[in-house]
Amino acid sequence: MPLESHxxxxxxxxxxxxxxxxxxxxxxxxxxxxxxxNLLARLHDRMASVDGLASVPEAPRRHLIAAHNLARRQHxxxxxxxxxxxxxxxxxxIDVILLKGAAYVVxxxxxxxxxVFSDIDILVPKPQLAQAESALMRHGWMGAELSNYDQRxxxxxxxxxxxxxxxxxxxxxxxxxTILPPTARYHxxxxxxxxxxxxxxxxxxxxxxAPTDMILHSATHLFHxxxxxxALRDLSDMDLLLxxxxxxxxxxxxxxxxxxAREQHLTHPLWLxxxxxxxxxxxxxxxDIAQSLASAAPGTLRIxxxxxxxxxxxxxxxxxxxxxxxxxxxxxLYIRGHWLRMPPHLLALHLARKAITPEDKPTTDEADETExxx
Amino acid sequence: MNLAQLSNAELARRLGRAGxxxxxGPFVFSIRSPLSEIHDGLRILHADTPLAADDEFVDxxxxxxxxxxxxxxxxxxxxxxxxxxxxxxxxxxxxxLAMLEWGMNWCITAYGHHQLVIHAAAVxxxxxxxxxxxxxxxxxxxxxxALINRGWRLLSDELTLISLETGEIQPLAxxxxxxxxxxxIMRDFAPExxxxxxxxxxxxxxxxxxRPPTAxxxxxxxxxxxxxxxxPKYTAGAAPQLTPMSQGEAFLSLADNAMNYHIxxxxxxxxxxxxxxxxxxxxFEYSRLDDAIAAFDELANAA
Numbered sequence: 001m002p003l004e005s006h007x008x009x010x011x012x013x014x015x016x017x018x019x020x021x022x023x024x025x026x027x028x029x030x031x032x033x034x035x036x037x038n039l040l041a042r043l044h045d046r047m048a049s050v051d052g053l054a055s056v057p058e059a060p061r062r063h064l065i066a067a068h069n070l071a072r073r074q075h076x077x078x079x080x081x082x083x084x085x086x087x088x089x090x091x092x093x094i095d096v097i098l099l100k101g102a103a104y105v106v107x108x109x110x111x112x113x114x115x116v117f118s119d120i121d122i123l124v125p126k127p128q129l130a131q132a133e134s135a136l137m138r139h140g141w142m143g144a145e146l147s148n149y150d151q152r153x154x155x156x157x158x159x160x161x162x163x164x165x166x167x168x169x170x171x172x173x174x175x176x177x178t179i180l181p182p183t184a185r186y187h188x189x190x191x192x193x194x195x196x197x198x199x200x201x202x203x204x205x206x207x208x209x210a211p212t213d214m215i216l217h218s219a220t221h222l223f224h225x226x227x228x229x230x231a232l233r234d235l236s237d238m239d240l241l242l243x244x245x246x247x248x249x250x251x252x253x254x255x256x257x258x259x260x261a262r263e264q265h266l267t268h269p270l271w272l273x274x275x276x277x278x279x280x281x282x283x284x285x286x287x288d289i290a291q292s293l294a295s296a297a298p299g300t301l302r303i304x305x306x307x308x309x310x311x312x313x314x315x316x317x318x319x320x321x322x323x324x325x326x327x328x329x330x331x332x333l334y335i336r337g338h339w340l341r342m343p344p345h346l347l348a349l350h351l352a353r354k355a356i357t358p359e360d361k362p363t364t365d366e367a368d369e370t371e372x373x374x
Numbered sequence: 375m376n377l378a379q380l381s382n383a384e385l386a387r388r389l390g391r392a393g394x395x396x397x398x399g400p401f402v403f404s405i406r407s408p409l410s411e412i413h414d415g416l417r418i419l420h421a422d423t424p425l426a427a428d429d430e431f432v433d434x435x436x437x438x439x440x441x442x443x444x445x446x447x448x449x450x451x452x453x454x455x456x457x458x459x460x461x462x463x464x465x466x467x468x469x470x471l472a473m474l475e476w477g478m479n480w481c482i483t484a485y486g487h488h489q490l491v492i493h494a495a496a497v498x499x500x501x502x503x504x505x506x507x508x509x510x511x512x513x514x515x516x517x518x519x520a521l522i523n524r525g526w527r528l529l530s531d532e533l534t535l536i537s538l539e540t541g542e543i544q545p546l547a548x549x550x551x552x553x554x555x556x557x558x559i560m561r562d563f564a565p566e567x568x569x570x571x572x573x574x575x576x577x578x579x580x581x582x583x584x585r586p587p588t589a590x591x592x593x594x595x596x597x598x599x600x601x602x603x604x605x606p607k608y609t610a611g612a613a614p615q616l617t618p619m620s621q622g623e624a625f626l627s628l629a630d631n632a633m634n635y636h637i638x639x640x641x642x643x644x645x646x647x648x649x650x651x652x653x654x655x656x657x658f659e660y661s662r663l664d665d666a667i668a669a670f671d672e673l674a675n676a677a
Contacts, residue, residue, distance in 0.1 A: 023429065024429060025429055035457070059402075062433075063488070065487075066487040066489075072639070073638075318458065
C-alpha cells in the first residue's frame with residue numbers, strides 16, 4: 001500500500017541511529033518536518049536517549065534543545081494545572097480524570113516524551129457536569145467568548161463544554177462528558193470509562209483512563225478528527241502506549257483491548273489505529289489480534305480510499321511532504337471527521353456556516369505580546 | 375562571500391527560488407520574496423552580511439509574499455511566512471522591509487528557547503559587552519546606534535541572546551531599528567551611517583533601519599562577555615549620571631525584559647543570576663549622546 005512517508009521523521013523516531021552521517025540538508029528537512037508534526041521535542045527525547053545528542057551537529061541540536069525546553073515547561077505547567085483542577089473539583093467530590101497529553105504526562109507514560117499541548121482535557125461524568133462547570137468557574141476558568149452559533153453548537157451537539165480558559169494563568173481547558181459527540185455513529189459508554197478509570201500513583205483525586213480505554217480514546221479521537229495537524233503525533237503516542245501496555249510475558253493486554261473495543265462498539269477506529277501504527281511505526285501487533293478485528297475491516301475499495309487519505313494525513317503536515325493528493329486528502333479528512341460525528345443534515349448546515357466565517361490571525365504587535373505572555 | 379557580491383540578477387534569482395541565505399550571528403535565514411522592497415532593502419541593509427552555502431543547515435526558511443487574490447492589485451500587501459506558516463496578519467506592502475526584520479525577530483523569540491532571549495540592546499568594546507535592557511521609549515536603540523557609530527561593536531539592538539552553556543552573548547549584528555525623531559537625530563549624529571528607506575505609519579510609528587557597521591557584521595560569529603548592565607533613560611536636559619543598581623533590581627530588570635524567562639525556568643534563573651554576578655549594573659540618565667558615549671568609554675577603559 002502507498003504508505004511511504006516522504007520524510008525521514010518516522011524512521012528517525014523509530015531508530016535515532018538513522019540520523020548518523022545525515023547531511024546538513026537532511027537535518028534541515030528533518031527538523032522542519034518534526035516541527036510541523038509537533039514531534040520536534042519527541043525527536044529530541046529519542047535522540048537524547050541514545051547518545052545524549054552527541055552525534056547531532058550543533059545547528060540542528062539547538063532546535064532540538066529549544067523544543068525540549070518548551071515541552072519541559074509545558075509539562076511543568078500541566079502538573080500545576082492538574083493540581084489546581086484537583087483543588088477546584090475535589091471539594092465537590094469529583095475526581096479529575098485526565099485525558100490525552102495531560103494524562104500521559106501526569107501518569108508518566110512513555111507517550112509523555114516530548115509531548116506538547118495547547119490545552120488540557122478532562123472527563124467529567126455527565127450527571128456532575130453542571131456542578132463541575134460552576135466549581136471551575138468559581139476557581140477562575142471562564143468560558144471562551146464564542147459566537148452564539150458556536151455556543152449552541154457545543155451545548156447541543158458536542159461531547160464537551162465550550163473551551164474554558166483560566167482568567168489569570170491563561171491555560172486552556174476542555175471539559176468532556178464523553179469521548180464522542182452524542183450525534184456520532186458510535187456510542188461508547190461514558191459511565192464505564194469513568195468506572196474503569198485508574199488512580200494515578202502519588203496524585204490522590206486524579207485518575208486516567210484504563211490502558212485499553214486510553215488506546216481506544218486516542219484511536220477514536222485520531223480517526224474522528226477532522227484536522228491533520230497532529231495526526232502523526234497522535235499515532236506516535238499510540239505506538240508508544242501499545243508497546244508499553246503490552247510489555248512483559250503473560251500479558252493479556254491485546255486480548256483485553258480487542259474485547260473492550262467490541263464492548264464499546266469501537267472496533268472500527270481500533271482496526272484503523274492498529275493498521276496504521278503497524279504500517280508506519282512497525283508496532284508489534286500480534287497476528288491473532290489483527291485477525292480477530294478483521295470483521296471491522298471495510299471492503300477492499302474503501303481500504304484503498306482510506307489508505308490514500310491517511311497516507312497523506314499521517315505525514316508531517318509540511319509543504320515539502322505534500323503531493324497532488326495532499327490537499328484533497330485533508331479536505332476528505334475534514335469531511336469524514338464531521339461525517340462520523342453528525343448526521344448528514346446537521347453536517348451540511350454546519351459546514352456551510354463554517355465556510356462563510358473564517359478565522360482571525362494576530363497582527364505583528366499582538367503576536368509579539370502573545371509570545372511574551374505565552 | 376557576502377550579499378554585496380551578488381549581482382542584482384543573482385540576488386533576484388535567489389529571492390525568487392531557493393532563497394538568499396543570510397548568516398546573522400548563530401543563525402542562517404533563508405529569505406524568499408518577489409517584492410522589490412525586499413530586494414532593494416537587503417542590498418542596502420545587509421550588504422555586508424555573509425551568505426551561507428547552499429548545502430548548509432538553514433535555521434529559518436522565511437518569505438515575504440505579496441498579498442493574494444484581487445487584493446494585491448487593490449491594496450498591495452506584504453505577508454510574512456516562516457516555513458509555510460503565516461503567523462500574523464499582512465501589512466501594507468510599503469512596510470515589507472520592516473516586516474522582514476520583525477519577522478526574523480519573531481522566529482528567534484518564538485523558536486529560540488535553547489538560549490535566553492532578552493529584549494535589550496547589546497554593544498561591546500573588545501569582547502566586553504554592555505547589555506541595555508529597557509522598555510520601548512527609553513532611548514535604548516538611539517543610544518545603541520550612537521555607540522556603534524563611535525567605535526563600539528554592535529551585538530544586537532533588539533534581542534540579546536545569552537548562551538545557557540557559556541553565559542556569553544551571541545551577536546546578531548542586524549540592522550538597527552530607529553523610530554520617529556531618532557531617525558533624524560542619528561542622521562545628524564552620524565552622517566556617514568547608511569539608512570534604508572524610511573517607512574511611515576507602522577504600528578510603531580515611522581521606522582528607519584540603519585545598516586550595521588561592517589566590522590560588527592564581520593565579527594558576528596565571535597561571542598562577547600557580559601560585563602556591564604546599563605538601564606538607559608533619556609531625560610531632556612539631564613546631565614549624564616551613572617548610578618549603581620542593586621543586584622536584586624538588576625535581576626528583575628533582566629527577568630522582566632527576558633522574552634522566554636518563564637519558559638526556561640531554572641535554566642533562565644541561573645542564566646540571569648550568572649549575568650548579574652559577572653556584571654555590575656547601573657541606571658544611566660542622559661540627554662546628550664556625546665555625554666553618553668564618554669560615559670561608556672570610561673566604563674570600558676576601567677575594565
